[in-house]
Amino acid sequence: MHSESDSNSGTTWAPRPPPAEILERLEEYFPEDDVDEPVMDAPSGDPSPAETTADDTPKPAAEEHAPRKKSIRVVAAERHRTNPDSGAGLAALRKRNTKLWVDRLEAAPTYSQAGLERPLPSTSAASPAIARPVFRWVRGELIGRGSYGKVYLGLNANTGEMMAVKQVEMPQTSDDKNDPRTITIVETLKHESETLKDLDHPNIVQYLGFEETPQFMSIFLEYVPGGSIASCLRKHGRFDEDVTMSFTSQILSGLEYLHSQGILHRNLKGENILLETSGTCRISDFAIAQRTDDIDSADAHATMQGTVFWMAPEVIDAKKGYNAKIDIWSVGCVVSEMWTGQRPWSGMEAMAVLLHVYKTKQGPPIPDDINLSPLAKDFRQKCFAIQPDERPTAAKLRLHPYLELPPDWEFTGFK
């Protein structure tokens, strides 16, 4: 088994293994299943899901009744050959194809190889009437752990696509079923699924599906191999300015989209921004995201939610409510992380920060040895304006001259 630290044996800077490496050592990353056992139906001429269109043309009888069996390794290798992981454009295309494939299965569910397949109930808990879609998947090694669940590597055995599977255990005993913490954990994952399921943007982690079995509730997400901004800062130290500018623009682009959908993220921090090896940022962790009818007006029922070091003053003093501008403050904190290589308010305990921000309404300081340009200082000031209304929207902040990069700039990894 691989730990987070030893799984980076490839040539990439990314702390998680890239799909090509996983493919090479599939049996190590998916130890719970026999990846070489021929199990997947593979009628001759079956197109890869990425090429699949709604083709109802009847097949010759001989072809229809002569299924071959393929192993998961073969399916995954075929997928990787036709669609190697490379860049946001392809990734976006791949995401839509995966969704299509699930829809297609929904229309014609097949239940065959026991043990390998796990039936998916409706992608929406609120619409139980929909036929249960199926895709067969296998669970691999643990790649992350959060306060609400565990995240595993997963493989869609129908398409060969790598996934991240965020799972929580379903309560089994009557004590568990009445335990408020267990109930919260399950409800939180359902809430995250509901929030993510309709989102589609290159800077938001792509949702692929939802499953509930008697043992587990799971959501399927696109596998993002680069780790988080926070883990890359821990590994490589503070980023070069152009990388910080690029990542900030992308975070703001994802946030502009989220706000346009009436969603407040409420927990933006370096740990929750995942990276593709191409340098594409994906906002993740929608556990406490909130839908609102009007992102500009302060919600009277707002509660103190989020992670203290990234929290805006009006979240700490939530009596008057807050609006989407709390996410802009948090963006300022994430940019501080990238400038300094440290979490905001480094060296201070949560309670002290809470009191300090409540009293002073100031953003986290930048150490003296870090010289910010006048444009960077202006950007920072705008994020940490005390009055939420004086903070720019994500759409406006994205146009700040601090973020201007040469048009031919490309991410080439961390030094």
Ligand SMILES: Nc1ncnc2c1ncn2[C@@H]1O[C@H](COP(=O)(O)OP(=O)(O)OP(=O)(O)O)[C@@H](O)[C@H]1O
């Ligand atoms: N799509 C993904 N691809 C790769 N790794 C992922 C993916 N989603 C999550 N992870 C990993 O799993 C970890 C935990 O995920 P996540 O933050 O979503 O869980 P959580 O329980 O909501 O955490 P939190 O305590 O921050 O609320 C992440 O830090 C990341 O390392």
